Amino acid sequence: MSHLAKDMTPQVTWRDITPGCNIYEGGTSVTVETGDWRTERPVVDFAKCKQCLLCVPVCPDMSIPVKDGKRGDFNYFFCKGCGVCANACPFGAITMVAEEK
Amino acid sequence: MAYNLRENLEKGERLCGGHRMCAGCGSPVAVRSVLRALNPEDHAVVCSATSCLEVSTFMYPYTAWKDSFIHNAFENAGATMAGVETAYRAMKKRGKIDGTWKFIAFGGDGGTYDIGFQSLSGAMERGHDMVYVCYDNEAYMNTGIQRSSSTPHFADTTTTPAGSVIPGKIQQKKNLTRIMVAHNIPYVAQTTFMGNFKDIEEKAHKAIYTPGPAFLNVMAPCPRGWRYPSEKLMEVTKAAVETCLWPLYEVVDGKYSLTYEPKIKLPIEEYLRLQGRFSHMFKPGNEWMIEQVQKEVDRSWNELLQLCSLGAVAAR
Amino acid sequence: MSIRERLSGNEAIAYAMKQINPDVMGAFPITPSTEIPQYFSTYVDNGEVDTEFIPVESEHSAMSTCIGAEAAGCRAISATSSCGLCYMTEMLYVAASDRLPITLAVSCRALSGPININNDHSDAMGVRDTGWIMLFAETNQEAYDNYLQAMRIGEAVGLPVMICQDGFITSHAIENIELVEDDKVKSFVGEYKPAHYLLNKDEPMAVGAYATPVYYMEAKRQQAQAMIDAKDVIRKVGAEFGQMTGRSYGLIEKFMMDDAEEAIVIMGSSAGTAKQAVKELRAQGNKVGLVKVRSFRPFPSEDICDALKDVKAFAVMDKDDSFNGHCGPMFAEVASSMFAAGVCGPRGISYIYGLGGRDVRVESIQKVFAELEQIASTGVTGETYRYLEVRE
Numbered sequence: 001m002s003h004l005a006k007d008m009t010p011q012v013t014w015r016d017i018t019p020g021c022n023i024y025e026g027g028t029s030v031t032v033e034t035g036d037w038r039t040e041r042p043v044v045d046f047a048k049c050k051q052c053l054l055c056v057p058v059c060p061d062m063s064i065p066v067k068d069g070k071r072g073d074f075n076y077f078f079c080k081g082c083g084v085c086a087n088a089c090p091f092g093a094i095t096m097v098a099e100e101k
Numbered sequence: 102m103a104y105n106l107r108e109n110l111e112k113g114e115r116l117c118g119g120h121r122m123c124a125g126c127g128s129p130v131a132v133r134s135v136l137r138a139l140n141p142e143d144h145a146v147v148c149s150a151t152s153c154l155e156v157s158t159f160m161y162p163y164t165a166w167k168d169s170f171i172h173n174a175f176e177n178a179g180a181t182m183a184g185v186e187t188a189y190r191a192m193k194k195r196g197k198i199d200g201t202w203k204f205i206a207f208g209g210d211g212g213t214y215d216i217g218f219q220s221l222s223g224a225m226e227r228g229h230d231m232v233y234v235c236y237d238n239e240a241y242m243n244t245g246i247q248r249s250s251s252t253p254h255f256a257d258t259t260t261t262p263a264g265s266v267i268p269g270k271i272q273q274k275k276n277l278t279r280i281m282v283a284h285n286i287p288y289v290a291q292t293t294f295m296g297n298f299k300d301i302e303e304k305a306h307k308a309i310y311t312p313g314p315a316f317l318n319v320m321a322p323c324p325r326g327w328r329y330p331s332e333k334l335m336e337v338t339k340a341a342v343e344t345c346l347w348p349l350y351e352v353v354d355g356k357y358s359l360t361y362e363p364k365i366k367l368p369i370e371e372y373l374r375l376q377g378r379f380s381h382m383f384k385p386g387n388e389w390m391i392e393q394v395q396k397e398v399d400r401s402w403n404e405l406l407q408l409c410s411l412g413a414v415a416a417r
Numbered sequence: 418m419s420i421r422e423r424l425s426g427n428e429a430i431a432y433a434m435k436q437i438n439p440d441v442m443g444a445f446p447i448t449p450s451t452e453i454p455q456y457f458s459t460y461v462d463n464g465e466v467d468t469e470f471i472p473v474e475s476e477h478s479a480m481s482t483c484i485g486a487e488a489a490g491c492r493a494i495s496a497t498s499s500c501g502l503c504y505m506t507e508m509l510y511v512a513a514s515d516r517l518p519i520t521l522a523v524s525c526r527a528l529s530g531p532i533n534i535n536n537d538h539s540d541a542m543g544v545r546d547t548g549w550i551m552l553f554a555e556t557n558q559e560a561y562d563n564y565l566q567a568m569r570i571g572e573a574v575g576l577p578v579m580i581c582q583d584g585f586i587t588s589h590a591i592e593n594i595e596l597v598e599d600d601k602v603k604s605f606v607g608e609y610k611p612a613h614y615l616l617n618k619d620e621p622m623a624v625g626a627y628a629t630p631v632y633y634m635e636a637k638r639q640q641a642q643a644m645i646d647a648k649d650v651i652r653k654v655g656a657e658f659g660q661m662t663g664r665s666y667g668l669i670e671k672f673m674m675d676d677a678e679e680a681i682v683i684m685g686s687s688a689g690t691a692k693q694a695v696k697e698l699r700a701q702g703n704k705v706g707l708v709k710v711r712s713f714r715p716f717p718s719e720d721i722c723d724a725l726k727d728v729k730a731f732a733v734m735d736k737d738d739s740f741n742g743h744c745g746p747m748f749a750e751v752a753s754s755m756f757a758a759g760v761c762g763p764r765g766i767s768y769i770y771g772l773g774g775r776d777v778r779v780e781s782i783q784k785v786f787a788e789l790e791q792i793a794s795t796g797v798t799g800e801t802y803r804y805l806e807v808r809e
Contacts, residue, residue: 008162010631014638018162019575020516021628021636024613026167026621029119029158037124053106057137057298058335060129062118066110078118082125082324083332096332146489146615161626169615171488172625173481174507180478183471184443184485184493189616191440191469191491200618220481223474 006031034061038081040096042074048093055085055094106297112137115145120165121157125331127321127338128154130294131236131301132207135317136168138305143201146171146185150178150212153243153323154236176216179224179233182206186229203309204231210251211241214277225284225314232308235277236321246326250275254397255390256378258326263381268390273397281316282352288313290351292360293320293338300349300360307351320347328377340372345402350409357408366402369395419662420596426554426587429561429594430496430522430580431456435466436602437568439520440491440609443471443482445501448534449584450524453496476501480508480519487517488624490614492568494519498584499526502540506547509577513548514640515624518571518609521549522564523581524588525685527773535774536584538685538736541713542746544579548640550647551714554582555688557592559711562664565597568606569654574643579714583686585774597662605661644715651712668717670709671724673699677706679789680725682751683734684710687770687777691734694782705786710747718754725751726760729793732785734805736771744802745769764798770805781806 003018005028018024049071056064056071063079065072086094115136122129132154139145145168149155155172158165173181182204192198206224208217213235221233240258241247248258254273257263261270278291288311290304301319308315320341324331341347342361346369349361370391373379382390424432431453434442442461444454454470461470473479476497483493497505502523512519525541527533541551550570554560560582571578582588597605613622628636652667659665672692674680683691688709698705708724710717725731733752735745744752748767755761768785771777785805792798 005162005164008632012632012635014635014642017632017635017639019636019639020514020624021161021626021632022515022613023159023162023164023623023626024620026164026169026623027117029163029165030117032119032163034119034121053110054297056110057106057134058130058294060122060124060126061120062114062116062133069107069111075118080124082334083330084125084130084334087332088335144616144618148485155625156627159623159626161628161632164623164626166623167621169617169621170623170625171485171615172627173484173511177478177481177508180443180473180481181485183473183478184441184482184487185489185615186485187441187443187469187471187482188486188489188491188493191467191486192489192616194467194469195440197490198616202616219474220478223478226474227471 033077035077035079038079038099040081040083041076041099042079042081042083042086042094043097044073045093048091050091052090055089058084058088060084104299104303109137109298109302112141115139115167117165117167119163121160122153123325125324125334126153127238127323127334128236130334131234131319131321134294134298134301135205135234135305138302138309139203143203144168145203145205148172148178148182148185148206150208150217151175152209152212154207154209156243175212177220178206178208178212178217179220182231182233183224183227183229186231205309206231206233208233208235209242210235210237210239210249214251214275215249222284225281225286225316228313230312230314232315232317234317234319236319238321238323238326240326242323242326251277254394255382257381258378268381268387278318282355285355286314286316287311287354288315288351291318291347292349293341293347294335295339295342304351304360326378329375333375337375340367340375343367344369344372344398346372346398348402348405350405357405359409369398420598422594422596423591424557424594425589425591426557426560426582427452427524427589428456429557430564432596433561433564434494435460436599437606438466439468439494441469441471441483441486441493442495443473443479443486443493444495445473445476445479445497447476447498447501449526449588450496450498450522453522453524476505477508480505480512483519484508484512484515484517487519488515488614489616490611492609494521496522498524499528499540502544503528506544509544509547509549512577514636516575516640516643517577518568518575519577520567520571521577521579523579524584525581526584533773536586537772537774541579541581542737542739545714545746548576548644549714550576550578552578552580552712553684553710554580554587555686555709557587558594560587561594561596562658562662562666565602565605566654566658566666568609570647570650572609573650574647576643576647586686595662601661605658647715648717666711667720668712669720669724670711672707672709674706674708674724676704678704678729679786679793680706680708680728680731681734681782681785682708682710682721682731682747684713684747685736687734687736690777690779691782694779694786697779698783698786703786703790716750716754718758721751722755722758722760725755725763728763730764730789732766732768732789734768734770738769738772764792766792766798766803767801768803768805775806
């Protein structure tokens, strides 16, 4: 009997569901795409970006990854398009662009 | 060691994406900041009161928490965390656990100022080695923006609507930070997100690593309930601080000090005009409301300055 | 070789707690269970146990700290009565649904209002839907014995256990009692080894999910199964306890039921009074008997049907009124068990008795048997819903 979160699908039976609806792993939400909530997406212009990293901590969805002290492109899987990062950037390197569907 | 944003971000995140908080919500910004203050090698158990944060970060089977997490009920994050912390001490005493574990409870203003107050007070009074972080969005947001004792004077909420007879909430905001100072706990601080997050990160680190109970009150704006465009999160917090409405200060073993003092104290309109929940205050004839609030802000700010010691204190 | 002592019910429970030496106790005082955390904190402060005691600020927080501690990986215990049990009710549901085998000692007391500090079962009955295993004691000995079995039962099925005794009647009255030796207790109760717990650095755990309609019902069905499974566990642990001490336990106790034509079903200390009534009536040639309920949750439907199937008339004695306008709570469960099993021959009545500590005397019970004899001989049941010893 698997007690992994990925096996707790909407078809899980009462015998197989984790007791108490407890989960025995951390961070299982990473499989949930919240990016489809967006109506606008942030776009970063790396020519303007000074890598000050001020945009990184303001993101409610951890959608600006940092590697080796530098920010990378947005994580569009999670990004909800709130625009806080665009407003926080002191160099105008982030613009919000209408999401095309 | 001086604070450095780049170094702080190298620590990685202990809150994951895929949670269901609203776009632009201040709460996860607060949470990830507090969790980043943990030393990466330390373990943590996080508790959340029933709240926007809880239902959005642990909707079965998806948990956004990398650490162990417990949710119990609305009013008992303090007591629940106290139980976990006590279990840790019991297991440590019996040689059943090793490593450094930290205990961080999160509650909204509802679960902290009001229904959760008893449980918080008890946990702090008993001296449990834990941190209680209130992410204060100034109303019961999860149930639809009802007033709490943290809701500011004249704010429009669904149980204190700005009506033709009664213009929003008639009471002032309860000063919980000061109440927690009166519990004689080693560390109390009031903070929010500004600039490179130095204030909140340093305070979170102190709160976590000072032995004994610690309380952090974090202003965490809610774009839905406060009615501002979600992208303006940092403008709103900045205005709160620069108008001295939400001073950034800490109290270490009962000694008050400011951690930030605005160079120019902005008039309260600069904060109020950003939010739809205060828009009725700008109607002609309602000037008295803004004057009233300005008086209250000034009184409270001066009281705080007195507490810190007369005059300006060097900002850190 | 057991140890003979003279202890009150509260003292006996505290003593059992001491012998078990659990990791954490979070408790708040309320009459008449107050002495339990008092005795226990004396043990703590004298170093006789190394339990961490949390003097919480309310009963709701008492159960909240127990939930936190048990989820963290520890054995957590508490004690309460009456309004305190009521106040922690929200938490009782969580403890059971989170599948945490917390142990709670209850010295039963009437619920307000009017405020009353004496015994009845309204507090325990008020929480019968919370999903806890509930065992009731007739004597101090049973309270002690039940407490020693509680963790073995709860930990086997993943459900919390309430050990109930009658406030003041057994909690404060001193009886001769046989104690089990410390080392025997330790080996009987064993160690708590949860498969998953919060303080596991190798495996994080998340407790207390928000479950949508897609999942909630499956979790509940699983919880229901644990309660069903508890019946056999209670029997098994009771038998093992019997091997260790000579005192065996099951879900019920049958007293002089073999050829009984009239019987009462009763729970708690009044069973002792009732046994005396039965003995006296038997001496006069009456074919009477008594069924004592030990496990109220899970409800021993099969055992009760089996015990009552051949009687002509029975009364279910309820030390609580759930005000359904028709009968007491235990009557409802007995009658539904019998009807569901097709046992429709015996005629049954519901008696509400002993509320707010109203004294229960041998003569009162004998009055009930006299009525049952009438019902048996005439075949006319009459009123279902009756009150014993209330001034008309």
